[in-house]
Amino acid sequence: MNRDSVDWHGYLPAVTTPFAATGELDTGAWREQLDWLAAERMHGLIVAGTTGEWFSLSERERATLFEQAADRVGDRLTVLGGCNAYTPAEVVRHARAARGAGLAGILLSPPPYLVPNRREIVAFYTAVSAAVDIPICVYNWPRGTNVELDTELLAELAGIDHVVAVKNSTPDFGAFVRGLVALRGRLRYFGIPTNDTGIALLRGIGGDGLMGAGAVLGADHPDFFRALERADLDEARRLGERDRILMGDWFTADLGGRFGSAPAILKYALRRRGVPAGHVRAPLLPLTDAEQRRVDDTLARLGLLDRSPVG
Numbered sequence: 532m533n534r535d536s537v538d539w540h541g542y543l544p545a546v547t548t549p550f551a552a553t554g555e556l557d558t559g560a561w562r563e564q565l566d567w568l569a570a571e572r573m574h575g576l577i578v579a580g581t582t583g584e585w586f587s588l589s590e591r592e593r594a595t596l597f598e599q600a601a602d603r604v605g606d607r608l609t610v611l612g613g614c615n616a617y618t619p620a621e622v623v624r625h626a627r628a629a630r631g632a633g634l635a636g637i638l639l640s641p642p643p644y645l646v647p648n649r650r651e652i653v654a655f656y657t658a659v660s661a662a663v664d665i666p667i668c669v670y671n672w673p674r675g676t677n678v679e680l681d682t683e684l685l686a687e688l689a690g691i692d693h694v695v696a697v698k699n700s701t702p703d704f705g706a707f708v709r710g711l712v713a714l715r716g717r718l719r720y721f722g723i724p725t726n727d728t729g730i731a732l733l734r735g736i737g738g739d740g741l742m743g744a745g746a747v748l749g750a751d752h753p754d755f756f757r758a759l760e761r762a763d764l765d766e767a768r769r770l771g772e773r774d775r776i777l778m779g780d781w782f783t784a785d786l787g788g789r790f791g792s793a794p795a796i797l798k799y800a801l802r803r804r805g806v807p808a809g810h811v812r813a814p815l816l817p818l819t820d821a822e823q824r825r826v827d828d829t830l831a832r833l834g835l836l837d838r839s840p841v842g
Contacts (some may be wrong), residue, residue, distance in 0.1 A: 532694070534739075539668075542753040542755070543575035543577055543740065544582075545581060545638075548561070551810065554812050560807035562599060565604045569583045569603075569604045571749040573608055574609060575635070578611060581675060583615075584794055592688070593628065595812075600738075605632075612626070613637070615642075623659055635789075636665055636667065637667055638686065639659065641665055642655065643677075644677075651754065656798075665693060666695045667694045667695065667696075668695065668698055669718075671698065674787060680697075681710075685719070696808070698722060700786060711738055712736065725752075727771075729741075730764065732759070744786075747801060751774065754773050755767055755770040777833065790825060792816075799817070799818050800830060804835060
């Protein structure tokens with residue numbers, strides 16, 4: 532497999548997982564959220580990623596999210612399953628669940644917390660690829676793993692059979708561009724910023740889109756890439772500026788939350804928009820009243836504060 536084995540492109544948000552205030556997985560809200568994402572014309576979505584709080588899901592809960600996403604929107608959107616875990620054996624079980632549900636592929640970072648070396652990282656991805664016949668997107672997530680996948684290591688991972696894409700969330704912009712130049716012909720490459728720099732990269736070098744988080748702006752996110760496809764740069768800039776406001780107000784340069792956790796911020800914002808995104812699950816905590824006001828201020832700037840929060 533290589534980048535031409537899949538058609539992944541555009542905006543694929545890592546979506547939140549709805550939990551009830553008491554902590555149970557809320558599958559009814561999950562199905563409503565999936566319908567909203569499809570109605571907002573996402574190019575695809577990622578289930579049980581970092582934003583989806585994979586770390587607090589049971590194996591059965593993660594499989595249920597995969598199955599219901601495939602059933603609800605799999606014929607309309609590209610659906611990838613987040614399969615992060617600590618050992619290859621755990622990942623393989625999640626990947627087989629994704630494969631069984633009929634998902635288009637999986638998103639996989641190196642194991643968090645363990646800080647594996649280069650040889651261990653290559654062996655990790657090789658073991659998963661050998662066990663499950665499903666396309667793999669490598670996730671470079673230094674904030675969550677304490678491991679930076681540099682261009683040389685990404686190139687080595689690109690040689691593994693089922694690796695077709697990379698989501699590069701490095702905070703080192705120079706490393707991001709070096710990876711794009713080196714790998715654009717071999718892998719789908721995600722992480723393109725929605726600003727003039729991103730526009731220049733897409734038009735001048737290449738790249739395939741953005742695996743963002745939450746989709747709080749709805750159709751504005753995928754429409755940035757659609758505007759570029761038809762060379763409407765003014766519209767792309769207008770939509771991209773809205774995304775930059777949200778990102779600047781809520782997230783740091785390495786994509787951590789400026790206040791509260793990213794899932795708590797995104798879930799509150801979605802609920803404020805009428806989307807049943809539910810609540811975070813411990814150990815994460817809901818936003819304080821002051822933190823909620825910061826989210827409200829941003830939504831008001833974007834003209835999106837038009838209803839009371841649901842749930």
